[in-house]
Amino acid sequence: MNHVIMSALKKESIIGFFLLCLLSVFSPVTAADSHLSAVKSNGVLYFGTSSDYVPFTFYGADGTITGLDIQLAEEIANRIGVSLRVIDLAYDGLIDSVRVGQVDLIGGALSKSIENAQLVDFSRVYFMGTGRIVALKSKEIPADITLSFLSDKSIGVQGGTNFEQWVLANLVTEDRAAEQFLVRYLTIADAVKGLDQEEVDFVLMDLNTYNRYYKSSGNYQLILEDQIKEEFAFASHQDSSLIPEVNRQLNFMMLDGTAQRIAEDFFSNVYPISNSRRIRQSMPDSSGSSVQSEISCTNAMQFIGDVTIPDGSKINRGASFTKIWRIYNLGSCTWNMNYRLVPYNTVNSDHMSYQISRTVPPYSVYDFPVIMTAPSEIGDYQSSWQLQTSEGKNFGQTIWVKINVVEPEMDQSPEESSDLTAVPQ
Structure with missing residues (x-):
């Protein structure tokens, strides 16, 4: 949905x-x-x-x-x-x-x-927004609490936001790692659902989002007077x-x-x-610093062109085809075989990831093939992909395959498929 x-x-x-x-x-x-x-x-x-x-x-x-x-x-x-x-x-x-x-x-x-x-x-x-910590109305909150009140509580955030970074910077300690209390969700709606189901004790969200969607329900309350800034x-x-x-x-x-x-x-x-900022698969370290700042080389990828299956190609329903993208290593990091291509905006992509088959030095070209299966229903389909490091950090241009699924010219028995998927080579 x-x-x-x-x-x-x-x-x-x-x-x-x-x-x-x-x-x-x-x-x-x-x-x-x-x-x-x-x-x-x-x-x-x-x-x-x-x-x-x-x-x-x-x-x-x-x-x-x-x-x-x-x-x-x-x-x-x-x-x-x-x-x-x-x-x-x-x-x-x-x-x-x-x-x-x-x-x-x-x-x-x-x-x-x-x-x-x-x-x-x-x-x-x-742009400047304000974040606040939200709790269920039914939860008993002591008066005059401070930030230390959160020291043994779980907090939900939308992954990849400034609010996640605030939690990492202010609530992570030597004795309390992020994975012990921080829960990342794809969207703030998912985070609030987690709060409703008591998966987490609190949710940190934008104040305007709270006022617009959740305040009127009477099911929630704001705690702490501290306001967390969000600056773009x-x-x-x-x-x-x-x-x-x-x-x-x-x-x-x-x-x-x-x-x-x-x-x-x-x-x-x-x-x-229809898409949400992707959550990293690996956990940031307890210091709150990003993977980006820890790596001396840079990861960057430029899309050069489609070797096969240009946008709008007609593919028989249920048919297998090989999509090949030509990409360029624009960064200073060498891509090794721990780098992989993953579907974009998919939370669990472990079963649909494709490793690079050889090392790709900086400033060199690589043709990335993926065997795919067209859906069984006719229509237009798109599948988007991004490169990912071994640390779970996506980078480079988003690449995609766009096809027009048609009826086979001859009587065939295409395998059942409800979406554009990739299968192992």
């Missing part, structure tokens, strides 16, 4: 999310590198995002990536005088993709974390001259009301969620 996020925030509330620093509106671009000049010369701003976080970045009904962050980036590009090209990437691989120059700018509900700030330059914060920003490689220009354009957009109008459009609509 698709989860639905609905937001009907008043204009005043939306404006409150956006931070305006008038003193920096007319600040000059001072960074020393030539990144901004190169973008203007090329005429294109390459924007990397993970299209899985409504309403900031997601696939619209027309099959293109849209969202609050996409529209902001497009407006920035227009004001710079270039076009915008959006590249769909794994969320965990966004930082590396901009570090190696695969894209010029990254965004899409990108948290401005201390760890990532050591690797890239962030723009000013353009754009980012580019370190010392990029693009970031000061992005800041300048964001400031102008806030002054003339463009940013607020874009936000109002997306926060006042209803969007079905």
